[in-house]
Amino acid sequence: MTFYEIIKNDFEPMLRVGVKYCGGSNPEYDRVALVEQIKERLEGKVSFVPPESEGVDIILAVNGCRTACADLSGFRGIETWTVTGNEEGEEFVRKIVEREVHINGKAKK
Amino acid sequence: MTMMTAEQYAESLGKLNLVVYMFGERVEDVVGNPIIRPSMKAVAKTYELAHRPEYEDIMTVVSHISGKKINRFTHIHQGTGDLLKKSKMGRLLGRETGCCFQRCVGMDALNALSIVTFDIDAKYSTGYYKRFLKYLEYVQENDLTCDGAMTDPKGDRSLPPHKQPDPDHFLRVIEERKDGIVVRGAKAHQTGAVNSHEVIVMPTLSMRKEDEDYAVSFALPSDADGISYIMGRQSCDTRKLEGGNMDQGNLMFGGHEALVVFDDVFVPWDRVFMYKEYDFAGQLVEDFASYHRQSYACKVGVGDVLIGAAQTAAEYNGVARASHIKDKIIEMNHLNETLYCGCIACASEGRKEPSGTYCVNTLLANVHKQNVTRFPYEIARLAQDIAGGLMVTLPSEKDFRSPETGKWVEKYFKAHPDVSTENRMRILRLIENITLGTAAVGYLTESMHGAGSPQAQRIMISRSANLPEKQRAAKKLCGIEE
Numbered sequence: 084m085t086f087y088e089i090i091k092n093d094f095e096p097m098l099r100v101g102v103k104y105c106g107g108s109n110p111e112y113d114r115v116a117l118v119e120q121i122k123e124r125l126e127g128k129v130s131f132v133p134p135e136s137e138g139v140d141i142i143l144a145v146n147g148c149r150t151a152c153a154d155l156s157g158f159r160g161i162e163t164w165t166v167t168g169n170e171e172g173e174e175f176v177r178k179i180v181e182r183e184v185h186i187n188g189k190a191k192k
Numbered sequence: 193m194t195m196m197t198a199e200q201y202a203e204s205l206g207k208l209n210l211v212v213y214m215f216g217e218r219v220e221d222v223v224g225n226p227i228i229r230p231s232m233k234a235v236a237k238t239y240e241l242a243h244r245p246e247y248e249d250i251m252t253v254v255s256h257i258s259g260k261k262i263n264r265f266t267h268i269h270q271g272t273g274d275l276l277k278k279s280k281m282g283r284l285l286g287r288e289t290g291c292c293f294q295r296c297v298g299m300d301a302l303n304a305l306s307i308v309t310f311d312i313d314a315k316y317s318t319g320y321y322k323r324f325l326k327y328l329e330y331v332q333e334n335d336l337t338c339d340g341a342m343t344d345p346k347g348d349r350s351l352p353p354h355k356q357p358d359p360d361h362f363l364r365v366i367e368e369r370k371d372g373i374v375v376r377g378a379k380a381h382q383t384g385a386v387n388s389h390e391v392i393v394m395p396t397l398s399m400r401k402e403d404e405d406y407a408v409s410f411a412l413p414s415d416a417d418g419i420s421y422i423m424g425r426q427s428c429d430t431r432k433l434e435g436g437n438m439d440q441g442n443l444m445f446g447g448h449e450a451l452v453v454f455d456d457v458f459v460p461w462d463r464v465f466m467y468k469e470y471d472f473a474g475q476l477v478e479d480f481a482s483y484h485r486q487s488y489a490c491k492v493g494v495g496d497v498l499i500g501a502a503q504t505a506a507e508y509n510g511v512a513r514a515s516h517i518k519d520k521i522i523e524m525n526h527l528n529e530t531l532y533c534g535c536i537a538c539a540s541e542g543r544k545e546p547s548g549t550y551c552v553n554t555l556l557a558n559v560h561k562q563n564v565t566r567f568p569y570e571i572a573r574l575a576q577d578i579a580g581g582l583m584v585t586l587p588s589e590k591d592f593r594s595p596e597t598g599k600w601v602e603k604y605f606k607a608h609p610d611v612s613t614e615n616r617m618r619i620l621r622l623i624e625n626i627t628l629g630t631a632a633v634g635y636l637t638e639s640m641h642g643a644g645s646p647q648a649q650r651i652m653i654s655r656s657a658n659l660p661e662k663q664r665a666a667k668k669l670c671g672i673e674e
Binding site: 102104105106107108109114115133145152153154 | 245246247248249250251277280281283284496
């Protein structure tokens, strides 16, 4: 690995995830607690930002039930992950960790 | 400003010079009064949630007049999506507060006026709609809470306004001036009146030419000269003065109602939205009532709390696994979700009015409200059934805390070994609060009479149901040709 590649790798900007909630009129689980868990699990790997921030890589749509009515109309063209329960939150964490491993793996070659 | 925080809202109320009476005395510190304050905190919740990202999809919206983000309670519905979110907002806030949060009535008044002022202009070339939009902008920009004041004391119910022995039993215009009008009368049962920055007055029924002095709609600051508020009592209201934190049931929130007296109050012309156009009084009443009948979505949220409390009481009593208890919980959920169906249905079947405002489906809104006059009573009955008689025979918190009696209360009211007596008492007090105490005003009697008594909905159902079309369908199938 060249010196440039080492520097680039160390300063690779973290994935920026914007959390967009549904309105929470009748949620079937604690949406905020789930997001806190996800943030904890992905600490150091992902930067969580307000959804309308510049340079968001992924919108994490956190819906209280399977109606999944979070308004995503302002995020067209951005990769979106929809979560409607704790299991899908777990799945999101797993995929992000996999992606991280993949990116790091490629960088090391 | 555009969106106030809960703290800014409380501060803004403190700046008002409201004339409020309770228990025969003037209330000097309205915001700090221990009986009124829980109701202020319930309204404050509508401000707080609007700033939290996990609720902003429901609680906020972009204004169609300013393009700014505003609290939904100041919004004019621009589609059925807005109407649906309004229903969902009602359930959300009902569940968050366990009581009436008071702010829907002003939203309903604003929406009804956005339709009717436009329609009056179309017929009479008046300038009400433009005037209304200017007022709306002021409300949105300052994120104000408005009291929608419709119900007059009404005097002798068999007589129209102009034939009442006391002409002030319906609010009326008593003087026309160059710069405005002077009004006299009162509005009864005004929910959240002393937590409001503005009061929006509307006529209470359809009117004829003879009643034209009563066909008036306007808005005023709630502390305008000549306006006084006399607080209504609520069952168990003085428990809030006793100290402690158990016997109130709901420790944080509540509602209130007041008689609002207009003692020769001046209204400038730029605040007048209907003046003697008696032929539009009925439409304003109907549009407002339809919106407000939809607003009873809040009872679904309070129902959520009551069902949760009943299930908890069953667990604390050690009977949650009994089949009849399970069945009662199922029935409570069935009734509560049936209510939800109605408020969602009338929203999704909404229609566009000439002004561009979307209004709920009138028939379905009335069916929904008719259900609300019944189902909360049955849900409350089932909750009391599950709670048991202890709910109304529990000693006070002071007896529970007393060195002399506390040990016996603790010992003899212990049920499930893993649950403290105190927690058992708390959940029973909450059920008492919603079904018999201060919150029963909102959950039960307001469900019966608020937004119109049951017969008012039956009249609207009769008027809106298309019987000839149903007859045509029936006759066609059995071969009747007339």
